[in-house]
Amino acid sequence: MKTLEKVNYKGFILPLIIGIALWCCTPLRPAGLSVQAWEMFAVFVATIIGCITKPLPIGGTTLLGLIVTVLAGLAPIKDEVNPKTGAVTSGILSAFSNSASWLIAMAFIMAYGISKTGLGNRIAYWMIRRFGKRSIGIGYAITVLELILGALIPSNSARTGGVVWPVTESISKDYDSLPNDSSRKKIGAYLSFTAFHANILSTALFITGAAPNMVASQMASQKGYTMTWIGWFTAAIVPVLIATAVIPIVIYKIFPPEVKETPNAKKWADDRLQKMGAITKPEKIMSIVFLLAIILWVLSGIFDIPQLDSTFIAFLAVGLLLLTGVLTMKDALNQTGAWNILIWLSILVFMASKLISFGFIDWFSKTIQSGLHGISWGIVLAILIVLMFYTHYFFASGTAHMTALYLPFLSVAVATGTPLALAAMLLAFTGAINASTTHYANGPASILATTGYIKQGEWWKYNFILGIIYLVIFGGIGSLWMKMIGMW
Incomplete structure (x- = not known):
């Protein structure tokens, strides 16, 4: 019935x-x-x-x-x-003509080819084989793997749940490090926590790293600032690389694994690569199409050519994957995440645009500006970033948080004299790094905080420490870097 x-x-x-x-x-x-x-x-x-x-x-x-x-x-x-x-x-x-929504929907469909062809797992095994002699090396391998996947898979939950966590879990269990057991601290807890923070960095590095980034992009455009793929990447590259070097070693110090040497990891990766066999034709085509898309996205930020529109490039990539048989139309239609995000992102951006056209955002920014009269824009921006970061304790969705606060905060920052590009990018980055708060902060947090390897108290305590490090790196070094390259 x-x-x-x-x-x-x-x-x-x-x-x-x-x-x-x-x-x-x-x-x-x-x-x-x-x-x-x-x-x-x-x-x-x-x-x-x-x-x-x-x-x-x-x-x-x-x-x-x-x-x-x-x-x-x-x-x-x-x-x-x-x-x-x-x-x-x-x-x-x-x-539903919103270009950012269609861009990320097409990127979701492109990303399905990573799992369908097995390319994602092959990249993971290559990374473990190269860096897996010590536990900290595996931590760095997972971090670099996430950064690579960040360019290929636009869903932070899909990266963690579909590729990174299965690899992390397999390695942990190979060393008899089991969830909900005292053995979890052998290596499983360290790798799981490192995997989560690797996801934060991959999200921050690419405009297509997660849905909240695209929300920020569309909200920024309402204030006259255009975020391109290459523009976001250029602004993010230095703070992300510094954090990539720092975060795994900090986690290694504050939440150390009991197992330091991992000589079996290389054999583990070799065995799985051997089972996969030689790289297949679908994997080769998948790699070529993704590299082509990334090259064109980079060029779209340099040259003003209509055919290099970033959304059209995503359509082109999906078309090539369909044309070559890597994907089928059934594959595309089955990507419910793509069509779901097309609906909700389009609607939220539309509703935010109505707030602007009806004058609400302009009224809000002027009201706050009058209350902050006489305070330097640098202090105002710092306050807004801290608020954007720590108010995430009250949100279980990065998208909802970004939609609710990004545009009002950006309007206030600009109204008090903050350079538009600086405010737009720092607030957008904060929407990625504020996942370093709770076990419900975003999808990857919900996945990794419930595996049984990390206790909730540990999650909150160590994330609080790392959150401060992120604020320093992105707010301080990130601002200086954007000043050096002339963004503000």
Whole structure:
């Protein structure tokens, strides 16, 4: 007998209470805000809270928010042109023309080829074979593996869950380091914790490293700053490389493995490479297509050529994978993560754009600016970065956090005199490194903090230490690096 699908109806309670309460406060709204601006704010806040409480998956929750937006008369279905002024009011269907959403959706489909062909595992085994003589060497191998995969797989959860964690778990168990057991500290706890922080670094290095990066990109464009693949990479490369050198050794010191030497790791990797056999034709094609995509993404940030649009490059790569038979159309349609992100990212960006067009963001930044009058922009930016980092303790989703705070914080920073590029990039980086907070900070945290290798108290304690290191590296060294290369 067919049954209804499970819906978390309790998850609707908090967003409904807060959304309705804000809506009812419309007559009491601050001076300078229109009715539409306040009502859009109420719908937006309720939607973001729904993304946290998750009555439905994020795609379903944001879709309901979009429906309420239309029913409330805050947006039409299709674009409407005012016959008197010629002004265009964006309809909800225009939300799904968002280029960043399509870019990351296509990148998800491209990334499926990594697991389908086995290329991801082959890269992992190569890294372990090269650096796996000592436990700290394996830690660095996992970190470098994540950085490579960050360019290939746009989902931080997919990188961890699909490639890095299975490899980490296999190595740990080969050394009789078992979860939920005193043996976890032999090597499993160290490798698991290192794998998590490697994921943070791979997320920070590439604009396509995770969905919150693309949210930041779209929000920054609302303020007139364009983030390109090569621009993000150039700004991130120095702080990420420094953190790549520092973080594994810090973890090795504060959370050391009992097993220091790992001579069997090379044999372990060799055995698995032998089972895989010679590199296959699909793997070769997959490698070529990804390298081509990365080269074109780099060129798109250098040359102003319409055909080098980053989203079109992603479409081109998927087309080549389909044309060569590496992927099938069924493979593409089965990538539910791609189509899910296309829905929710498009909707959230559309709703944020409505907050701008109704004047809410401009009012917010001017209000905060007046309260910060006389304070230097450097201090304001530092405060905003610290707030962006530590408020993540209250969020279980990097996407929800970035959508809620990035644009208001960026507006405040710019209004107080902070260079636009500096503020845009530092706040975006903070959206990646603030995963170093809780065991529910993002998808990879949820995966690795529940494996049984790391206790919750250890997770919070050591992440707090590493979080300070990230703030120093990205906020301090990152700012100096961007100054040296002329970004601000």
